[in-house]
Amino acid sequence: MQKPEPRNAAQELSPPESxxxxxxxxxxxxxxxxxxxTSPASTVAYAVGYERVLQFTREYRRLFGTPPVHDIKQAKGRIPSPPDNEP
Incomplete structure (x- = not known):
């Protein structure tokens, strides 16, 4: 039996130009x-009335001393996993 060739996922992706x-x-x-x-910061930026994510990120960093992505990662680490549903 012939061994299958390893797949290269990067070669299977379509170029962005397509x-x-x-x-x-x-x-x-x-x-x-x-x-x-696709950015979590964009969701918040638009929800609070910013038209540009870059502007929101800049002002967030100026106010809180850290970019929003840093706080998003910390918050995700504190959110408990949902309990398993047992039948």
Missing amino acids: YTSRVGMRPSSFYQHFRRV
């Missing part, structure tokens, strides 16, 4: 939009 052409955006615009909608 996505940007599908949605009609420049790569830089696509990247900025992707970061904006």
Whole structure:
């Protein structure tokens, strides 16, 4: 029996240009939009009325002395795991 060749996940990914052409955006615009909608800080920034995540992050750091991602990681570490549902 022949051994299967190891898979290289990086080679299987589509290049970003294929996505940007599908949605009609420049790569830089696509990247900025992707970061904006996938960042936990972006959710908070828009919820409290900021139009730009960068502005929110800058002001958050100035006020609290640390970037929001630092506090997000700490908060995630303090949130207990949900209990297992037993039948």
